[in-house]
Amino acid sequence: MIQKYVFGNPFDTEAVVKEIPEEPIGEGGIPHLTMADGNVFSYRMDDGDVIYGLGENVRGINKRGWLYISRCTDDSHHQEDKHSLYAAHNFFIVDGRERFGVFVDTPGRVSFDLGYTDRRMLTVTVEAGGFVLYILEDDSLREMVRQFRKLTGRSYIPPKWAFGYCQSRWSYETADEVREVVRRHRENHVPLDSVCLDIDYMERFKDFTVDEEKFPDFPEFVKEMGEQNIHLVPIIDAGVKVEEGYPVYEEGVKNGYFCRREDGSEFVCGVWPGRVHFPDMLNPDARRWFGDWYRVLLDQGIEGFWNDMNEPAMFYEEGHLEEVLDEVEKFKGTNIGIYEFFDWQKLVESVHNNPGDYEKFYHQTPAGRIRHDKVHNLFGYNMTRAAGEAFERLSPDRRILMYSRSSYIGMHRYGGIWTGDNYSWWSHLLMNLQMLPGLNMCGFLYTGADLGGFGSDTTEDLLLRWLELGIFTPLMRNHSALRSRRQEYYQFGSEDDFRNIIGLRYGLLPYIYSEFMKAALTDDMMFMPLAFVYPEDSEAAGVEDQLMAGESIMIAPVYKQNAAGRYVYLPEEMKLYRMRSVTDMDTEVLPAGHHYVKAALNEVLVFLRPDHIVPMSCGGESVADVEGSKLRLLHFVKNQAVYDLYDDDGYSRNTDLEKSLTGITVDRDGTVKVNGEFAADRVLTI
Numbered sequence: 001m002i003q004k005y006v007f008g009n010p011f012d013t014e015a016v017v018k019e020i021p022e023e024p025i026g027e028g029g030i031p032h033l034t035m036a037d038g039n040v041f042s043y044r045m046d047d048g049d050v051i052y053g054l055g056e057n058v059r060g061i062n063k064r065g066w067l068y069i070s071r072c073t074d075d076s077h078h079q080e081d082k083h084s085l086y087a088a089h090n091f092f093i094v095d096g097r098e099r100f101g102v103f104v105d106t107p108g109r110v111s112f113d114l115g116y117t118d119r120r121m122l123t124v125t126v127e128a129g130g131f132v133l134y135i136l137e138d139d140s141l142r143e144m145v146r147q148f149r150k151l152t153g154r155s156y157i158p159p160k161w162a163f164g165y166c167q168s169r170w171s172y173e174t175a176d177e178v179r180e181v182v183r184r185h186r187e188n189h190v191p192l193d194s195v196c197l198d199i200d201y202m203e204r205f206k207d208f209t210v211d212e213e214k215f216p217d218f219p220e221f222v223k224e225m226g227e228q229n230i231h232l233v234p235i236i237d238a239g240v241k242v243e244e245g246y247p248v249y250e251e252g253v254k255n256g257y258f259c260r261r262e263d264g265s266e267f268v269c270g271v272w273p274g275r276v277h278f279p280d281m282l283n284p285d286a287r288r289w290f291g292d293w294y295r296v297l298l299d300q301g302i303e304g305f306w307n308d309m310n311e312p313a314m315f316y317e318e319g320h321l322e323e324v325l326d327e328v329e330k331f332k333g334t335n336i337g338i339y340e341f342f343d344w345q346k347l348v349e350s351v352h353n354n355p356g357d358y359e360k361f362y363h364q365t366p367a368g369r370i371r372h373d374k375v376h377n378l379f380g381y382n383m384t385r386a387a388g389e390a391f392e393r394l395s396p397d398r399r400i401l402m403y404s405r406s407s408y409i410g411m412h413r414y415g416g417i418w419t420g421d422n423y424s425w426w427s428h429l430l431m432n433l434q435m436l437p438g439l440n441m442c443g444f445l446y447t448g449a450d451l452g453g454f455g456s457d458t459t460e461d462l463l464l465r466w467l468e469l470g471i472f473t474p475l476m477r478n479h480s481a482l483r484s485r486r487q488e489y490y491q492f493g494s495e496d497d498f499r500n501i502i503g504l505r506y507g508l509l510p511y512i513y514s515e516f517m518k519a520a521l522t523d524d525m526m527f528m529p530l531a532f533v534y535p536e537d538s539e540a541a542g543v544e545d546q547l548m549a550g551e552s553i554m555i556a557p558v559y560k561q562n563a564a565g566r567y568v569y570l571p572e573e574m575k576l577y578r579m580r581s582v583t584d585m586d587t588e589v590l591p592a593g594h595h596y597v598k599a600a601l602n603e604v605l606v607f608l609r610p611d612h613i614v615p616m617s618c619g620g621e622s623v624a625d626v627e628g629s630k631l632r633l634l635h636f637v638k639n640q641a642v643y644d645l646y647d648d649d650g651y652s653r654n655t656d657l658e659k660s661l662t663g664i665t666v667d668r669d670g671t672v673k674v675n676g677e678f679a680a681d682r683v684l685t686i
């Protein structure tokens, strides 16, 4: 059941696609919640209550005990003291004495005090403007999420090649450098499907241009890569360079498609290209115009993109920069005391993404002119929507890969997300795992973190362990920052281990793709906290470092340096596969309960549920190589194990769930049937 309550005169975020009638805010108020005033509501929590959701955020699977603020922020320091990351995902579920979900649909800043001020109180404050509140109820957590996802529409589906391994780096500066990356993978048979092009492929960071000197004859280069089953994935940034003669800039100015100041002049700030304008992503005409520009690269053979800096990030705004420079000047020649020094430091830092600068420009929306800060959380969403809608027009038959940094619920219909600039820290490996269920709840199924860590220097063991989680995430991308230690597999010694671990992703591809597609087409989750599958198990709700990954398995990656294994909680008897490669694994049946399980640096732990199957392939060096017709089945049969395998051509937009499913059964005596027929020649059981 979903109930809808409208407060004030909310801006339509278009997050919700389903019409549902509005409830009066009557005498009884809103079920479960106490209203303090028009935009603050609270709930008194029971000691055992758990809170799931809020998508992209720091801290654990259970979100209780911290203050989260929805305000899309370009902040690369994802430590646990942060309140906001790049996204605003305002959906959560309280599970305990009562079980209900809450979606706060509003484009501005919202704070979620989940037992931070008072351990027992949950308080949500919508800081400005009207909002729509949705309250969901269901006996099952998973069903409640499904209802929410039906409300907000089907999740984005990328092409199948986007489930292959991606090697990325800020930046591969030339075509030859990219060729070298590809050569090192292909020569040593380490699988690879794509290479990202970061900002340096552009001509002086101008969107929809290619630097002809560093990437000569780009269409030919794209083709050459394509012949090796490699897709190039260029980045697109939110800011458009201010430069006479640059057509994107000139057209935008001519048509009034950029965000403006109060006096009507175009708003200027500084990002990679220097002075930029922001396209008015909330103006449908500007959105269509910006989206059409992707054609320039689609026409050169590109089939995937990533949208960046779309919170939108600002390095500086000239007016504020001047003020800061004036203030800084005053310190010159003075004897700076330590507190003044701290103030000075703060002042200098305030140049970057200064909240006041977001009040200096306006959008021309269908609901009229509106100041940016009031609709801030919708910018990245609408940039990606611009692209997603354009792809439907420009590539009506083939899916195009798209993932964004900033997002709001609703954007999940147009693209996936990567979780931004993490660090090469073990704690960020764990954070990657802990974020996945919340992201799935909010509709973001195509997602992944920068494997190995983006900022700072990675180590070989961290990269290996992180890849051991990354083989399960739909987006599997190794990405790192300029000036950090290089982290392509060949920077380290254990070539065989990297080949085998990355190879496992290709072995698991039939399962990963099936689980992703079934989740997308039935509005389900792919990664779930244990309590979503074992609601009666009181210990399951406290597990913070294991996940159910699809319907058949539980994953429990090692996330501590030098650990030879880890403690794992099994809610039921399971069959452990300790995998070293597609063909090298040992198995052991473990009873329900707590175990210490060994996992060497080159081993992945997969826990298979009773009467379940994991269909694997024999591997491949690219997704196109993976043969769907020969399967290796992991199975744990008590009575009969059943699996619905999904497969399709990997690119058509029109997907038909029923027609794409193959039913597989394994009986207790080992008999395997595919769609009811004996299939000994097609499958090998393991």
Ligand code: GLC
Pocket: 169, 170, 198, 199, 235, 308, 309, 405, 420, 421, 479, 480, 481
């Ligand atoms: C941002 C992105 C990062 C990218 C860099 C340069 O920090 O989050 O992924 O490499 O910009 O474009």
